[in-house]
Amino acid sequence: MNEEIIIAGFGGQGVLSLGKILAYSGMMQQMEVSWMPSYGPEMRGGTANVTVILSDERISSPILKQYDTAIILNQQSMDKFESSVKPGGILIYDSNGITRHPQRKDIQIYVIDAASESAKMSSTKTFNMIVLGAYLKIKPVVTIENVIKGLKSSLPERHHHLIPENEEAIKRGMEYIKKVA
Amino acid sequence: MLVSPENLVYTKTPLMTDKPLSYCPGCGHGTVHRMIMEVVDEMGIQADTIGIAPVGCSVLAYEFMNIDMQQAAHGRAPALATGIKRCWPDKYVFTYQGDGDLAAIGTAETIHACNRGENIAIFFVNNGIYGMTGGQMAPTTLPGMRSSTTPYGRDVALMGNPLKITELVAMLPGTFYVSRHSVHTPLNVRKFKRAARMAFENQKLNKGVSFIEIVSNCNSGWKMSPVDANKWMEDNMFPFYPLGDIKVNGEMVSKPTKAE
Amino acid sequence: MGEKKLMKGNEAFAEAAIRSGCDAYFGYPITPQSEVMEYLAAQQPHLRTGMVLLQAESEVAAINMVYGAAGTGKKVMTSSSSPGISLKQEGISYLVGSELPCLILNVVRGGPGLGTIQPSQADYFQSTKGGGHGDYRMIVLAPASVQEMSDFVKLGFDLAFKYRNPVLMLSDGIIGQMMEQVELFEQMPRATEFDQTWATTGKTPDRERNIITSVNLDPAVQERHNHKLQAKYQKMQQEEVRYESFDCEDADYLLIAYGCSARICQKSVKLARAKGIKAGLLRPITLFPFPTVEIKRLAGKVKGMMAVELSAGQMVEDVRLAVDGRVQVAFYGRMGGMVHSPEEVVDALIKHFSIG
Numbered sequence: 061m062n063e064e065i066i067i068a069g070f071g072g073q074g075v076l077s078l079g080k081i082l083a084y085s086g087m088m089q090q091m092e093v094s095w096m097p098s099y100g101p102e103m104r105g106g107t108a109n110v111t112v113i114l115s116d117e118r119i120s121s122p123i124l125k126q127y128d129t130a131i132i133l134n135q136q137s138m139d140k141f142e143s144s145v146k147p148g149g150i151l152i153y154d155s156n157g158i159t160r161h162p163q164r165k166d167i168q169i170y171v172i173d174a175a176s177e178s179a180k181m182s183s184t185k186t187f188n189m190i191v192l193g194a195y196l197k198i199k200p201v202v203t204i205e206n207v208i209k210g211l212k213s214s215l216p217e218r219h220h221h222l223i224p225e226n227e228e229a230i231k232r233g234m235e236y237i238k239k240v241a
Numbered sequence: 242m243l244v245s246p247e248n249l250v251y252t253k254t255p256l257m258t259d260k261p262l263s264y265c266p267g268c269g270h271g272t273v274h275r276m277i278m279e280v281v282d283e284m285g286i287q288a289d290t291i292g293i294a295p296v297g298c299s300v301l302a303y304e305f306m307n308i309d310m311q312q313a314a315h316g317r318a319p320a321l322a323t324g325i326k327r328c329w330p331d332k333y334v335f336t337y338q339g340d341g342d343l344a345a346i347g348t349a350e351t352i353h354a355c356n357r358g359e360n361i362a363i364f365f366v367n368n369g370i371y372g373m374t375g376g377q378m379a380p381t382t383l384p385g386m387r388s389s390t391t392p393y394g395r396d397v398a399l400m401g402n403p404l405k406i407t408e409l410v411a412m413l414p415g416t417f418y419v420s421r422h423s424v425h426t427p428l429n430v431r432k433f434k435r436a437a438r439m440a441f442e443n444q445k446l447n448k449g450v451s452f453i454e455i456v457s458n459c460n461s462g463w464k465m466s467p468v469d470a471n472k473w474m475e476d477n478m479f480p481f482y483p484l485g486d487i488k489v490n491g492e493m494v495s496k497p498t499k500a501e
Numbered sequence: 502m503g504e505k506k507l508m509k510g511n512e513a514f515a516e517a518a519i520r521s522g523c524d525a526y527f528g529y530p531i532t533p534q535s536e537v538m539e540y541l542a543a544q545q546p547h548l549r550t551g552m553v554l555l556q557a558e559s560e561v562a563a564i565n566m567v568y569g570a571a572g573t574g575k576k577v578m579t580s581s582s583s584p585g586i587s588l589k590q591e592g593i594s595y596l597v598g599s600e601l602p603c604l605i606l607n608v609v610r611g612g613p614g615l616g617t618i619q620p621s622q623a624d625y626f627q628s629t630k631g632g633g634h635g636d637y638r639m640i641v642l643a644p645a646s647v648q649e650m651s652d653f654v655k656l657g658f659d660l661a662f663k664y665r666n667p668v669l670m671l672s673d674g675i676i677g678q679m680m681e682q683v684e685l686f687e688q689m690p691r692a693t694e695f696d697q698t699w700a701t702t703g704k705t706p707d708r709e710r711n712i713i714t715s716v717n718l719d720p721a722v723q724e725r726h727n728h729k730l731q732a733k734y735q736k737m738q739q740e741e742v743r744y745e746s747f748d749c750e751d752a753d754y755l756l757i758a759y760g761c762s763a764r765i766c767q768k769s770v771k772l773a774r775a776k777g778i779k780a781g782l783l784r785p786i787t788l789f790p791f792p793t794v795e796i797k798r799l800a801g802k803v804k805g806m807m808a809v810e811l812s813a814g815q816m817v818e819d820v821r822l823a824v825d826g827r828v829q830v831a832f833y834g835r836m837g838g839m840v841h842s843p844e845e846v847v848d849a850l851i852k853h854f855s856i857g
Contacts, residue, residue: 087507124843
């Protein structure tokens with residue numbers, strides 16, 4: 061198994077932490093993992109992206125040009141990364157704020173309205189977990205049990221009470237993802 | 242034996258080596274070296290003392306002081322002292338620096354070591370000139386004073402003002418003892434030695450930096466005889482850099498004087 | 502087996518510092534390596550091992566604090582990124598001249614000047630050919646994974662004390678910022694186990710005083726000192742060359758890359774082989790001493806070599822010196838934060854050698 065993912069959106073959307081949780085979950089599942097962020101002074105509102113690789117083998121390049129899966133959370137990222145999905149690959153996006161929807165015919169496209177779903181939950185911070193759930197529904201590369209284990213090892217103890225809410229968000233994401241093309 | 246122990250009135254401290262001093266006749270460095278070494282000797286702390294030599298005339302201070310020493314890059318002695326003292330809080334650590342080293346290229350290291358309150362002693366020899374490189378303007382060169390790079394006198398409008406860094410560091414909360422001395426008369430030498438002793442004793446208290454300036458002559462650089470240089474120093478340097486305690490036990494004892 | 506964690510390269514370096522029994526870290530913040538000091542501060546190393554941590558007023562002060570502490574025989578380190586490493590060069594030259602051991606990490610970013618905070622490998626010349634003034638070398642270790650960001654701390658200190666010379670870890674923004682699994686080594690005692698009869702710890706009656714200095718006003722003495730230093734560098738060249746080979750033995754074309762570029766090129770080798778091109782990769786782990794002998798050996802076996810660096814081409818000069826005209830040596834690289842993809846490297850290889 062070798063899964064190469066780009067997650068891209070605004071700073072403040074939890075892009076980097078979504079990638080981190082995925083990497084932790086992969087580690088819990090005895091996979092090799094790498095997490096490479098676009099780093100720098102990216103603050104709320106700026107663009108942020110992270111490349112996550114989960115593999116059964118030693119990982120070579122942490123920097124990629126093409127991805128098995130692209131998770132796209134704003135328009136700039138759509139413009140930048142739609143063309144980077146491998147033919148036959150997967151593109152998942154949140155349509156909130158998207159003015160130009162994906163055009164490719166040679167990939168599978170899914171939409172998850174995580175922003176509006178998270179607004180219905182007790183905290184909009186569950187946004188990125190809804191996205192994670194949507195992704196795992198399409199590509200079950202890690203089990204929910206390992207995601208929970210990953211959350212436990214990545215979150216400080218004082219935030220562990222938030223784990224059930226995150227689990228709920230993952231389930232909602234699995235439920236609400238829709239295939240577009 | 243020509244000198245019997247009961248007749249002995251003076252002997253060189255064994256903490257000064259037998260190496261002939263490289264300083265010009267009449268220069269204050271040799272006396273300052275000897276007084277610091279006498280203090281270390283009298284306190285019996287040779288095995289626990291680490292000194293830092295600067296870049297400048299006293300670059301080879303370690304040739305003359307019979308203690309473990311390190312030689313620093315220009316201006317960086319307080320950073321070396323910080324590194325040593327942080328790793329060896331029970332050792333006695335001092336820097337020995339000139340005016341160019343401490344108050345020009347090393348200003349940042351001086352200010353920040355003083356501001357952090359490193360538990361070290363800083364000995365600062367101020368002769369108003371770059372001696373080793375041949376008498377160029379120093380940060381402490383007086384207004385109107387001639388040097389090889391101010392051959393018509395220091396014009397403060399062009400070259401800026403002399404820096405009273407001793408008064409400056411006295412205002413920092415990290416300094417515990419700040420005092421200005423000279424070594425051109427026996428009385429002044431004795432006063433300096435008492436101050437040097439205090440600078441080492443203070444390190445036991447862990448209360449911050451002891452900073453001692455020694456206003457000295459550079460008769461070669463000033464192009465005067467040693468005696469004339471001392472007279473010139475009294476008439477010109479002391480009014481601008483007045484001798485005496487500035488801060489004792491962490492309390493200011495004299496108001497900072499303004500540069501005229 | 503040691504503890505396994507998911508960490509950034511910079512964090513793994515910092516954790517390894519504590520575990521290596523390091524006595525002190527002196528640093529100054531700069532992107533992309535600020536996590537080193539932040540991680541150390543959060544860990545409170547003075548409580549864990551007694552390790553000293555101090556944020557200096559500048560890179561200049563930090564390297565000179567390292568000098569002072571290293572002169573007392575302590576195991577000390579600093580870290581920075583390119584512009585900050587430039588500021589440290591004077592201090593590094595003094596450390597070498599005074600024969601002091603220490604570990605320095607450079608998480609390289611693009612330049613010249615303030616440049617970009619994005620990854621680069623443009624400090625190769627500065628790292629391997631001297632950097633500061635005078636005729637000197639340092640052992641330069643180039644980690645290519647988060648694991649090596651940890652492992653090379655231990656190795657680096659061992660080499661620094663073996664030769665009484667600074668060791669530089671030449672990393673980059675990718676290796677520093679990425680997270681991977683790392684197996685951490687066990688906590689080592691902080692007591693420095695190396696011979697330190699030379700250190701300035703205070704003169705005792707049983708020995709002559711110890712002096713840490715790099716001044717020799719007598720040119721004949723200075724020349725003798727330089728010859729002694731040069732002999733150390735020769736010994737390093739005989740004993741410390743390290744490299745890693747991927748698919749080299751049957752390769753027609755050899756990529757040569759270190760650090761993050763070596764990671765990218767590992768994928769390029771796979772992509773090239775999928776296209777039927779027999780590519781291999783030689784990854785120098787020590788950039789000084791450089792794996793000259795191995796590259797020379799491979800030059801007799803391959804049709805062409807290509808050095809791949811995130812720079813305008815620096816290491817390629819050492820490759821060409823090693824090859825000495827036996828085979829064509831091409832270069833491919835992007836600069837200043839633009840990172841080449843594995844595909845771009847394969848395309849460049851095909852183009853340079855007109856393959857297929």
